Structures are given as C-alpha cells and as structure tokens.
Amino acid sequence: MLETNLKLLTAAYGPSGREERVRTMLTRLAEPLCKELRTDALGNLIAFRPGSSGKKLMLCAHMDQIGLMVTDIDEKGFLRVARVGGVNPVLAIARRVAFANGLLGTVYFDARKKKPGEAQVEDLFIDIGAQGREEAAAQVSIGDVAVFYSPLTLQGSRATGGALDNRVGCAVALSALTLPCPHDLYVVFSAQEEVGTRGAGPAAYGIGPDLAIALDVTPTGDCPKAPRSVIALGKGPALKLLDGSVVVSAPVRRRMEEAAAAAGIPYQREVLTAGGTDTGVISRTGGGIPAGCISIPCRYIHSPVETCDLKDAEGAVKWLGAILEEEL
Amino acid sequence: MDRLERIRRLSAAPGVTGLEEGVAAEVLRQLQGLGIRAWQDKAGSVFGQVGEEGPLVLLMAHMDEIGMAIQAVEENGMARLWKVAGVDPRVLAGSRLLIHTKDGPLPAVAGALPPHLQRGEEAPRAYAWEDLLLDTGLGPAAKERVQVGDVVTLYPHAPLALLDGRLSCKTLDDRGPLGALLDLLARLCQNPAPCRAVLCASVQEEKTGAGGLTAPRQLRPDVAIAVDVCHSGPPETEFRTHPLDTIVINRSLCLHPGVVNLLETAAKKAGVEYELGAGMTASGTDAFHIAPQAGGIATGLLEVPLRYMHTSAEVISARALDDLEKVLEAFLRGLAGESWKEALCWKD
C-alpha cells in the first residue's frame, strides 16, 4: 500500500498554494478509509474517522511541494520565475519542470553572466519550447507554478524522486487511516508548509485535538561531507526532539518513546539545527496543543533526487499504530 | 519562605525552553504552599489566581531558561552540543554544566581545543558550537547514560550574595522577577486588591513565545503586564542599559499608552524611582506576544535591570525586585471602580 500510494502521490502535481491536484489524488486514496473528508479555507484536506474515547488525535502531513512561479513571459517566449518555497537555484538549473496542465519545461540560466554555482533565482528562466510571447501565453499564465519533473524510481528499499518531501509523509498518514484507533482520528494533509507552515495552524484551530503528530522528512548526516547529524537512512524513523520551530515537550516525547518500545521498532533521535515543520505552529495554536513529530530520514531534500528508505516509512506506520492505540 | 530562598529554588529547577516540567513543578509547589488556586495549561504555563472580583489582570513572567541539547555522542563518550535557545557558545568553554539524562542529572564540563593548539589561525577565533565537547569524565561509558536530545543547563550553583544587596546566580532571567511576583501574590492573599490577579509563569519565552501567545487566548485578560529583565551593563552601551537598582517602565510604541500611564502613576504613588525605556515593539519579551492575541489586549511591560544576561553569573538587585513588587502592588490596588476602563480608552 505504502509503495503504490507513494508512486501515485509523488506523480501528483501540488506546489504550495496550488495543491488541488495532489488533494484530488489524496481524496481518491483516503475516501474508502474514512467517514468524512473536507477541504478548509486554506486548502487543507482533512480526513475524519470517528472513535469512541471522546478524545481527538490529529496527524498532519503536508502535501505541498516547492516550485517556481512564473512572473513574466518575455517576447521570445521564455518564462521568468520567483521561488515558491526553498528552491535552490543552482539545483534547479538544467532540470525539467512540469506545470499543472502537464506542460513540461527546462530550467536554465543566463549563462553569459555567471557560472552555474553563482546563479540566483533572477538568473533562471524556463524554456517551454514556445516561439514567442503569444505562443507561450497560450499555454501558461503569470502566477502559474512549475514543479520538478522527476518520477519516482525504486532500487531495493530506496526510493528516489521529486516531492518525497513530503509525499512520503502523506503515504504514511494514509496507511495510518487503516489502523485501529479508539479516538476521533483527524488526518490533515496540510497546505503551504513549504512557504512557512501556513496551513497547519488554521487546520489545528478548527480541530482542537488533544494530541497532534506531524509527519515530515528530516535531513541525514550519512552521505559524504554532510553536516554533522546522527540521522541515517534505513535506521528507522526519527523522534523529533528539537528543530528551529519547536522543542517537543517532555510528555509528548515520553509518549512517543513508549509507543516505539511497544511497537518494537528501531528509531533515531533527531536534534535538527535549522528548519521547521508544521509541529511548531500546531503546538502554538489556540491555547496550546501537545504536538510531536515523526520524521522520515531523507537525503538531498528540496532537490529532484530526494531519497528515502521505505523501511523507515514502514517503521513510521508501525510506530503510529502504537501511538493511535494509546490512551489520551 | 523568604525571597532569596524562593529564587534559589526557582533558579535551580531545570526548565529549558520547551521542557519546563522541573521548574513548573517548583512554581506549582510554591503557589500551593501559599494556598493559592493554581493550575497548568496545555502549553505548560503555570497559573495562580488571587482575587475573585474586578478586572482580570495577567501578570506574566517566564519560567523557561536558556539551554542546550545533546546533538551527538562521540565514540569516546564526549558529547556534542547544540543550542535550544539563547546560549552564546563563546561563554561555555571551561563551564560546568548539567546534563539532564533519563537517569537523573549528570555534571559535565564544556571543553574545547586550547587556543595554542588551534592550527593555522593567527588570532584565537571565538568558539562556535562545532568546537565544543561535553566531558562527563565517564569516558565511553557515557554512551550508556547520555542520549541525543538530552537537555543541558548551566550548573545550578547556589546564589551568591554580592555587596549592596546584589545577587548572582544562573537564570535570574526571569526567575528573579518571578520570585518577586510570587511574593506579591502572597501579600495579596493577606490583603486583597480590587481585582483578579492571575500570575502566569510562561513557557518558551526564550525561543518561540509560546506561553505569551497561548495564555492570553485562554484568559482574555482586561490588562496584561509582562515582567522581564533588561540590560544593565557597561557605561559605553549608552541608552541601551539601565542602572542595576532602578526598575524600568517600558514605553515602547506597541505597548498600550493607558497601561504605561497607570504604571507610572503607580510608581509615583509607591514612591519608587524608575527609568523609562523604549523601542518600537518591546520584541524579545512576552509583552510583544501578548498584545495582539484574543482580539487585542492592553499590555504593559516592567523590566528589572540585569547584568551578564544568559550566563551562569547573572546579577540582579534586591532593591529593584522590591521596587517591582511595590509598583505592581500599587498598580493592582489602583484598579478599584471603573476608572481603569476610562484610563484604557484611546484618547485621540
């Protein structure tokens, strides 16, 4: 289930603020697994499955991905762009990108001025093969957003492709919808995480859960010359303790540690030096919501070759199995 | 319990931003010891209320402290550090610290390569997180005790009484003022003020302001006063610091001018000398976070000068803490009748 869903989800288009296609895909996959599905004002998709305990548990995986927004079409038909989320201009050069309507383009840069390593987003353009402004404007409008075109490949248990951040979290959340849970279960596929965790707070406000667990990717320190980090692929999902947006509270930490022990799964402990996830904004919603995060280790985040180990994602599902069953 | 004892216990209780359980328990104990109705909210902030009638006044001092976490444990048992919030890695080399492990606190020393062994550099470079190693003396056996994510605090040495009523220890930011607020509540129990005074020992001021954001949304107070420390220090930092013994009424533009006036009136009534301080927003305090919550809250800020902020040798003045109590008490006693409502109207 995880692998099939991951393939479908990574193939679905959905940059921040333009999540309708990935939301449609998620709706299709979640519909048989829940009682109710709704989309809120910011575009968060919320799947609900009632329980009997009278308590509410929220899972949250962001469904959006980073992209490039068209800001201008020049007379030759080239598109100029601005960043939606953390696109590294250097990693975008010589990559193919796709628009919502399936149109493909190639990203290149003003090569005369700079070396590729020096390129800024202002130096990038997208070539969609149009011969002139009119032809381009017939296919794409200012405000449209392109995402990396990078279909998922699998070798052994390793998955590589674009948008694994955070479709792998979405796939885990979908699997969680099949697990037994005595509580009202809300699975939020949040919008606009990549532009500043904007969707999750309003979603959490509407739900008011007793506990929230975010599902997202985390960088690893296991490839050559990586920044220091104890996180590695294949050693299990990670218990987030700290990142730029949140310090996970001791009661939530303990609950998750106990659940991992109950599920008998190996896990890693994550102290992330920068970056943030939906966890932070959820924890500060309303009068405060106890919030934790299960991280799936991922190499080369925000590139078209994000790489995860499916075993880690499977571990996350087992871990959630134990968390969902615990009393709140 | 006298104030020194109060502050000693508060300062020693572990409570790094986001992980305030230890200090929260201490604040709850002190409130309950005074017979005050006390509770904790979902964000972890601790509250105590005195008075059941009149305007609801939120008095907020944060209970969290700056601190670090273990980022990795090396093969030889030495540990790598990362900041949770507010710590300057340059002051750590040679410091005694405390690792809060699953089996209890474990003392350790922060070490770094001595300057004369730093290769290829002409002048000694300031230490960064990458340079620091935490040594428990246990060698490789430390791997059994210390886990990634364990919290590390400054070492809780007992407070040091300095000359002229000045006091030094760790985490007087903001537990010194918090101690004064607890004393104030004790006095209000004896001699009630015409309002509902709710003390909030808030969480996460040093990182995200979570307590300042969440508490007022629940309480919806009529007025809020945040109490924090500000800088006292060397004379060359002109107009950014204040004398150690003189409390500061903050008049930053984003604070409510009516509340500022009420605080100034209270100080005059109590015969307390004060200074004014001002910035655009009072950012870096709970006052900044409180004001825009729950549809807008009339918010003020009182500050107690402090030297050597965020080190293990913070210095505060007992006289300033006395004055803080006096001003707040006069402020609360002045809230009788309806005149405070008029004072909080915008007079355009």
Add this chain to the structure above:
Amino acid sequence: MLERLMALCALPGVSGWEGPVRAYLKRELSPLGLELFTDPLGNLYAHRPGKGPRIMVAAHMDEVGMVVSGIREDGTLFYRAAGLDSRVLPGKRVRIGPKGIPGVIGSKAIHLQKKEEFERAYSHEELYVDIGAKDKESAQEAVGIGDPIAFDSEPQRMGELLCAKALDDRVGCAILSSILAEGYECDLWGVFTVQEEVGTRGAMAAAARVAPELALVLEGTTANDMPGLRPDEMVTQVGQGAAITLMDGRTMAPPRLYQALFQTAAAHGIPCQPRRGARGGTDAGAIHQALGGCPAGGISVPCRYIHSPNSLCSIKDVEAAYSLVWHFLKDAMWKEVIPHAGN
C-alpha cells in the same frame, strides 16, 4: 479621495501611535452611519452590516518611523527605528511626540569624516535627532523617552504623481474610507489596522475579532520601475494601474481570488498589473492564517521610494485601485472565491 489622501499623508502615525490618523478617519467616517469602534490595540473598525458573507477590507494606518530611546547630555536624541533604511535618514526633517516638536536627523558633516567613513553607509547608531536643545534639561522639557518620531513632509502634486510620506499605507486608508461610503451585498468590515510595519500586529488582533470569510488588503507597495531592470524584476510600475498580488513573503494569493480581480478589471476596463515580488509581507499574511483561515488577497498602489519621507505614486493608480475594489464588491465577485475557498 485625493483631498483626503493628501490630508491623511500630512498626519503623523508611527506604528503604535496612530492616534492622529485614527481621529481623522473617525471624523470622516462618522457621518456614514457605520458601526465604528476601536479595540485595545487601537485598530479602528467600521462595520456596515449586510446580508451575505463577512468580508474584511483592511488598510493600515501606521507608517514607518522611529522612537526616542534616550536623551544625551548635549540635548540630542538617541532613537530606535523599525522598517527604515538608515541611508535615507540623514538631513531629513522630523516631528516628535504629541506636541509635534520639530527636529532634524543629524550626522557627522562629510568634512569631518575620514576617508573610510566616507565610503560606507550611515548606520542608525551614528545618526541622532537634533531638536536644537542646548542641553539635556532643555530637551527633556520638550520630549520624553518613548515619544514617536515621524517624518515631516508636506504632500505635493507633481504632475500626475503625488509626492508624500506615508503613502504606504494612507493610499489604502483613503481608498477604504471611500469604499465604506456605499453598501454592498455583503457584511462589510472595514478595518484600519495598527502596527503593520512592525509585524502586522494589528491585523492579527482584528482578524481574530472579525473572523472574515474573505479578506482584501489595500496597500501601498514597492515600485521599482527604474532603468536597467527587466520587466520581470520590477515588483510594480507606477502608472500601470492597480497591482494585484500573486504572492509575497507571507501569502500565496489564492488563484481564484487574483483571477477574479483580474476578471473584474478586464470587465470594467480598469488598468491593473500583477505584483511580482516574492518578498515583503502585508496584513494579508496575518489575516489569512487567523483562527481557521480565510482566503486573502492584496490590491496595491505602486509607490516609488517607499519608506522614505518622499514617496511617489500615481493618482490614476489610486483611482484604479479604488475602482477595482468597488467593482469587485458591487459585482459580488467574492462568489467566485468563497464557495471554493480551498481551491
């Protein structure tokens, strides 16, 4: 509207000290029979009750400025600033506090500077405010710590353009007060917000009070239509019409909303342009995330030299922005947005 805009621009209203602007707006709005009130932060609400969805239209009253943070022995004033580039300050005139004490921003004369000083920008720390006081005592009689400092700059017509301080966001205030003169098929909440320039703090409180189903934010925005830039590098261009936000540093405008605005403009022949920048933030950032969230978009008037005592905007762009908002509301274009809020 132009007359009102010029009157608004002449008023001081530094973030957190918007009283003069609020007082003026209250006076202007009071004959309209709206429900007018102020919250503890100082936001001014003008509610025109109606059937239909709750729509919030916001414009911020505050302008960038400074605050007195200390008084030196020699009578000069130490200040703190927010949102101000220190390079635009030297030699500018200011007004201080409720009494409007005049002053100038002082800096070391170039004749007294060393060569290396000469080549770098002035920092806020080396600038100060001079009110002419002969010593600290004399200064203290006129000003106090915590007094606001605003630019002193009379609005002036310059051809088709208007030159003034605080066009960001008195243009929004002027447009919103005109919009409020009429009724629409919605429950209209005009909110004149405070403290936008120091972190959209007023809007945070206002959105929690109003709980809008849709929000429009009226702004003065950066125009950088200068030589040597490609069109796509220009955030907006003065004289090219109302600017419609696609995204900024804190908002992704929902496509249905900005498309509805472009459609409105096209249907009524209103000049408009996309706002291209990916940076900056407006009250929309705070509003769209408040409570359970709502769609929020931005309509701006391009302003050159924004956040300086002399910014320039086109009077035609102000009219275009007004007309765009008016038609959007009259044509009930929110219907294109609200039932599909998530898309």
